[in-house]
Amino acid sequence: xxxxxxxxxxxxxxxxxxxxxxxxxxxxxxxxxxxxxxxxxxxxxxxxxxxxxxxxxxxxxxxxxxxxxxxxxxxxxxxxxxxxxxxxxxxxxxxxxxxxxxxxxxxxxxxxxxxxxxxxxxxxxxxxxxxxxxxxxxxxxxxxxxxxxxxxxxxxxxxxxxxxxxxx
Amino acid sequence: xxxxxxxxxxxxxxxxxxxxxxxxxxxxxxxxxxxxxxxxxxxxxxxxxxxxxxxxxxxxxxxxxxxxxxxxxxxxxxxxxxxxxxxxxxxxxxxxxxxxxxxxxxxxxxxxxxxxxxxxxxxxxxxxxxxxxxxxxxxxxxxxxxxxxxxxxxxxxxxxxxxxxxxxxxxxxxxxxxxxxxxxxxxxxxxxxxxxxxxxxxxxxxxxxxxxxxxxxxxxxxxxxxxxxxxxxxxxxxxxxxxxx
Numbered sequence: 081x082x083x084x085x086x087x088x089x090x091x092x093x094x095x096x097x098x099x100x101x102x103x104x105x106x107x108x109x110x111x112x113x114x115x116x117x118x119x120x121x122x123x124x125x126x127x128x129x130x131x132x133x134x135x136x137x138x139x140x141x142x143x144x145x146x147x148x149x150x151x152x153x154x155x156x157x158x159x160x161x162x163x164x165x166x167x168x169x170x171x172x173x174x175x176x177x178x179x180x181x182x183x184x185x186x187x188x189x190x191x192x193x194x195x196x197x198x199x200x201x202x203x204x205x206x207x208x209x210x211x212x213x214x215x216x217x218x219x220x221x222x223x224x225x226x227x228x229x230x231x232x233x234x235x236x237x238x239x240x241x242x243x244x245x246x247x248x
Numbered sequence: 249x250x251x252x253x254x255x256x257x258x259x260x261x262x263x264x265x266x267x268x269x270x271x272x273x274x275x276x277x278x279x280x281x282x283x284x285x286x287x288x289x290x291x292x293x294x295x296x297x298x299x300x301x302x303x304x305x306x307x308x309x310x311x312x313x314x315x316x317x318x319x320x321x322x323x324x325x326x327x328x329x330x331x332x333x334x335x336x337x338x339x340x341x342x343x344x345x346x347x348x349x350x351x352x353x354x355x356x357x358x359x360x361x362x363x364x365x366x367x368x369x370x371x372x373x374x375x376x377x378x379x380x381x382x383x384x385x386x387x388x389x390x391x392x393x394x395x396x397x398x399x400x401x402x403x404x405x406x407x408x409x410x411x412x413x414x415x416x417x418x419x420x421x422x423x424x425x426x427x428x429x430x431x432x433x434x435x436x437x438x439x440x441x442x443x444x445x446x447x448x449x450x451x452x453x454x455x456x457x458x459x460x461x462x463x464x465x466x467x468x469x470x471x472x473x474x475x476x477x478x479x480x481x482x483x484x485x486x487x488x489x490x491x492x493x
Binding site for chain 1: 251252255256259260261286287289290291293294295296297298299300301302303304306307309310311313314315
């Protein structure tokens with residue numbers, strides 16, 4: 081295996097862990113997901129075109145594996161997202177210091193988004209990809225990216241207490 | 249203004265001309281400005297909420313997945329001189345000829361003296377047996393018929409020793425890397441890897457060791473449970489002791 085393939089792969093691991101964390105909502109599942117993604121990357125190394133973006137290739141692998149996991153969990157009847165209970169927690173979150181409360185609300189809001197919206201919002205809002213880059217990473221049309229992003233923000237912004245303007 | 253357009257502006261997706269149009273609009277529309285502010289703040293909140301892994305080193309398990317477990321990266325210490333070509337500067341070609349494996353009934357005593365190294369028992373009288381018996385590792389020795397020999401290392405095995413030996417035959421333009429082992433009295437060539445050489449000038453007169461043939465011998469050594477290469481002192485002692493364990 082080419083040396084720089086492995087080096088490029090390990091270099092994107094921090095970003096992949098952040099992406100995986102935004103998708104799974106907890107550190108352990110996120111690292112399990114990144115581990116599985118790296119294993120898959122090594123198996124499929126021959127398919128990676130030298131000179132293309134490693135992060136883009138890996139975001140897609142991470143997302144694909146994540147969706148597979150969730151489908152299996154659904155089939156098994158396992159609850160995979162925190163309920164609204166997490167938000168209406170008797171006001172406990174509101175008792176946290178402002179910064180921590182915002183972090184908690186943000187994570188909870190993210191966990192409630194449907195999978196497609198969560199992945200798009202993560203790639204664009206957190207990982208900083210352009211709409212086109214996100215479309216390529218997720219292998220979906222750019223129009224789909226924009227509509228999922230729009231719906232994600234419609235759901236998320238009110239929960240962050242950010243939305244102040246009337247709907248257009 | 250349409251929210252998607254405002255979001256695209258906040259995401260930096262608009263062309264300079266389009267963005268300029270939005271900026272002008274926002275100056276007159278505080279509600280839309282507030283929305284743009286919200287989108288930007290939400291992205292910042294998202295980055296803050298999931299930032300932890302970015303500041304952390306790659307976890308050991310993931311690192312091991314990519315690079316292999318740390319122990320596997322430690323190669324058995326086998327101090328060896330680089331592959332060489334004394335005198336005429338030769339460089340190894342990348343074409344590796346077939347691996348020659350031990351066979352029964354090979355040619356008799358004459359074979360080694362006449363030609364390249366072949367597998368099988370070495371008679372005591374043979375040139376190569378003399379070399380194996382007495383030549384320390386790392387020294388080049390010129391043999392007859394335009395050949396040079398160097399021993400790369402000596403490894404203990406159960407009941408005896410193995411020595412990795414290289415023979416460069418400049419007239420035949422071949423490089424033989426062989427493993428010869430002794431358990432008791434006689435040397436036996438266990439395996440020979442042969443490589444064709446090209447007359448390419450190298451700056452330092454050294455031929456590069458192709459990884460293939462070095463690794464090829466490693467497998468044989470592993471199978472024989474060979475220990476690490478002897479230090480110069482231990483090797484000198486073994487030579488003095490006639491390679492008896």
